[in-house]
Amino acid sequence: MAETNPDLDVVCIGNAIVDVLAQTDDATIERLGMAKGAMSLIDADQAEALYREMAPGVETSGGSAGNTAAGLASFGSRVAYIGKIADDQLGGIFRHDIRAIGAEFDTPAASDGPPTARCLIFITPDAERTMNTFLGACVNLGPDDIDGALLARAKVTYLEGYLWDRDEAKAAFLKAARLAHEANRRVALTLSDAFCVDRHRDSFRELINGHVDVLFANEAEILSLYQTDSFDEALQHVRDDCAIAALTRSEKGAVIVDGDEVHVVDAEPVAKVVDTTGAGDQYAAGFLHGLTHGHGPYDCGRLGGIAAAEVIGHIGPRPLVSLKELAAKRAG
Amino acid sequence: MAETNPDLDVVCIGNAIVDVLAQTDDATIERLGMAKGAMSLIDADQAEALYREMAPGVETSGGSAGNTAAGLASFGSRVAYIGKIADDQLGGIFRHDIRAIGAEFDTPAASDGPPTARCLIFITPDAERTMNTFLGACVNLGPDDIDGALLARAKVTYLEGYLWDRDEAKAAFLKAARLAHEANRRVALTLSDAFCVDRHRDSFRELINGHVDVLFANEAEILSLYQTDSFDEALQHVRDDCAIAALTRSEKGAVIVDGDEVHVVDAEPVAKVVDTTGAGDQYAAGFLHGLTHGHGPYDCGRLGGIAAAEVIGHIGPRPLVSLKELAAKRAG
Numbered sequence: 001m002a003e004t005n006p007d008l009d010v011v012c013i014g015n016a017i018v019d020v021l022a023q024t025d026d027a028t029i030e031r032l033g034m035a036k037g038a039m040s041l042i043d044a045d046q047a048e049a050l051y052r053e054m055a056p057g058v059e060t061s062g063g064s065a066g067n068t069a070a071g072l073a074s075f076g077s078r079v080a081y082i083g084k085i086a087d088d089q090l091g092g093i094f095r096h097d098i099r100a101i102g103a104e105f106d107t108p109a110a111s112d113g114p115p116t117a118r119c120l121i122f123i124t125p126d127a128e129r130t131m132n133t134f135l136g137a138c139v140n141l142g143p144d145d146i147d148g149a150l151l152a153r154a155k156v157t158y159l160e161g162y163l164w165d166r167d168e169a170k171a172a173f174l175k176a177a178r179l180a181h182e183a184n185r186r187v188a189l190t191l192s193d194a195f196c197v198d199r200h201r202d203s204f205r206e207l208i209n210g211h212v213d214v215l216f217a218n219e220a221e222i223l224s225l226y227q228t229d230s231f232d233e234a235l236q237h238v239r240d241d242c243a244i245a246a247l248t249r250s251e252k253g254a255v256i257v258d259g260d261e262v263h264v265v266d267a268e269p270v271a272k273v274v275d276t277t278g279a280g281d282q283y284a285a286g287f288l289h290g291l292t293h294g295h296g297p298y299d300c301g302r303l304g305g306i307a308a309a310e311v312i313g314h315i316g317p318r319p320l321v322s323l324k325e326l327a328a329k330r331a332g
Numbered sequence: 333m334a335e336t337n338p339d340l341d342v343v344c345i346g347n348a349i350v351d352v353l354a355q356t357d358d359a360t361i362e363r364l365g366m367a368k369g370a371m372s373l374i375d376a377d378q379a380e381a382l383y384r385e386m387a388p389g390v391e392t393s394g395g396s397a398g399n400t401a402a403g404l405a406s407f408g409s410r411v412a413y414i415g416k417i418a419d420d421q422l423g424g425i426f427r428h429d430i431r432a433i434g435a436e437f438d439t440p441a442a443s444d445g446p447p448t449a450r451c452l453i454f455i456t457p458d459a460e461r462t463m464n465t466f467l468g469a470c471v472n473l474g475p476d477d478i479d480g481a482l483l484a485r486a487k488v489t490y491l492e493g494y495l496w497d498r499d500e501a502k503a504a505f506l507k508a509a510r511l512a513h514e515a516n517r518r519v520a521l522t523l524s525d526a527f528c529v530d531r532h533r534d535s536f537r538e539l540i541n542g543h544v545d546v547l548f549a550n551e552a553e554i555l556s557l558y559q560t561d562s563f564d565e566a567l568q569h570v571r572d573d574c575a576i577a578a579l580t581r582s583e584k585g586a587v588i589v590d591g592d593e594v595h596v597v598d599a600e601p602v603a604k605v606v607d608t609t610g611a612g613d614q615y616a617a618g619f620l621h622g623l624t625h626g627h628g629p630y631d632c633g634r635l636g637g638i639a640a641a642e643v644i645g646h647i648g649p650r651p652l653v654s655l656k657e658l659a660a661k662r663a664g
Contacts, residue, residue: 056393058392089420
């Protein structure tokens with residue numbers, strides 16, 4: 001394939017989801033049998049039943065890679081998004097919001113089949129979020145939705161691990177990785193969730209070893225991936241598997257592995273943690289913005305930390321301020 | 333009609349609307365030709381065109397009387413709501429949210445015709461909100477939706493002035509006032525918006541004089557109603573027209589007229605005004621909670637002020653904390 005200068009920084013591929021956020025308490029999480037802090041997949045009936053148990057909600061566009069696209073755009077990166085909505089009101093909200101941040105988004109909406117995906121997010125007083133995703137129209141994302149010409153225009157193709165839950169999306173995922181590499185672009189992946197890693201440990205390890213240049217994982221995810229209790233052991237493993245890994249440890253900051261280099265980046269200060277929804281997504285946004293703009297690994301980690309600190313200070317998974325201005329202020 | 337003890341405090345009747353809130357700047361308000369701070373009615377095409385100009389939004393149930401119902405429930409009042417949604421995703425959100433706060437809501441959804449109403453709300457850095465309402469399914473609210481048995485169960489029937497924009501809703505409004513009075517209940521009204529008063533000045537004055545026991549108005553609205561520049565003159569007028577009037581003056585507090593008594597209530601302190609959406613609605617909620625729980629006019633005004641101060645401290649038109657607990661803390 002003839003190589004051209006990329007006019008995009010990152011193409012994000014993921015489940016296109018509208019979040020429904022509501023406050024709750026620990027007793028309700030327990031009564032409803034939810035795995036606190038995790039993302040669980042639910043069907044349409046479960047979604048309806050669970051929604052009935054929810055307090056009044058706030059609806060806002062979400063989806064892990066969609067949130068990362070919003071963060072990247074807020075930093076000033078040029079982004080595109082691939083994900084499947086239905087041709088309904090929630091789909092219209094998702095499309096509006098992702099385009100309004102400046103992202104290219106042209107995946108055709110499904111005109112029949114299940115409605116646009118939603119994620120019922122229960123926020124407990126400790127700011128932890130417990131997520132229940134009804135995938136809806138996302139089940140229709142397949143290899144045909146992967147546009148090779150679009151991937152060739154972007155420096156990085158970024159994929160969320162949640163896609164790995166379904167075979168069609170997995171095929172789309174592998175096609176995207178192949179096409180990005182054929183165009184001499186980089187492939188980045190977030191492991192998304194420790195339970196997601198549990199479900200797909202072996203195939204994730206194969207994938208990372210063969211197709212991933214930049215890996216994002218939090219501590220629980222990387223320990224689960226390598227089935228170890230030792231963060232250091234996991235760190236040594238991941239060095240063999242991919243070129244760059246950003247391993248986040250919440251308030252302990254992050255460790256960035258870049259070939260032979262290892263950088264420890266402290267967490268950014270946060271006045272009050274309100275809602276951790278989107279923390280990992282915004283970390284990836286900051287890191288990838290740095291990576292696609294010539295920053296070294298330590299600075300990429302700092303940008304990730306700044307973006308994550310912003311998003312956990314308020315309700316909702318996407319930044320409420322310009323991350324570009326925020327980062328400039330922190331550097332100044 | 334045989335009188336029974338009311339088992340509800342307030343029935344709120346209004347336009348059932350989902351709000352779409354986004355931040356903007358004054359230049360955009362001007363470029364789009366919007367009347368800053370006002371509520372304008374728009375059609376489906378205008379709604380689509382304006383939505384394209386909006387930043388990414390947050391969706392949340394709104395509607396003036398719906399917000400008041402949510403505030404009342406947050407104080408611990410027993411409430412019901414009457415308003416028209418369509419049988420679509422946004423309607424499902426509205427229904428869920430109003431029921432989740434504990435309100436009775438059984439108005440049948442429209443199964444055809446326009447979709448559920450939405451209000452595109454542009455919030456400027458000065459925290460002022462500029463509203464553009466596509467009434468959608470609300471145009472189908474009519475006298476048949478007014479349930480006399482429900483009104484007879486509530487101490488107060490509360491109506492939003494915005495209903496006065498359409499003849500069918502006006503008929504519903506008058507039917508509700510008549511049935512409430514036949515059951516020896518009180519009728520309350522908010523004038524809603526100075527432009528709304530401009531559109532309907534004469535009929536509003538007739539309505540208030542003949543059918544309204546408790547009137548809510550802000551300074552601009554009451555001045556417009558009596559076509560005067562003098563707040564004091566308007567105050568003297570309103571004493572002749574209805575038993576109780578709560579006249580709000582933003583940071584200058586409120587003046588409560590109750591027959592021969594006049595009470596001046598200072599505004600509650602607010603750390604930072606973020607978004608004034610819902611301020612008047614929550615004021616009415618606090619006042620009506622007091623009124624239906626045996627409080628005197630000054631205390632009713634204070635409860636109104638406490639609720640309004642809470643809602644302008646964050647994005648969105650409904651309280652984020654328990655107003656019952658907040659009021660107890662302020663009193664203690």
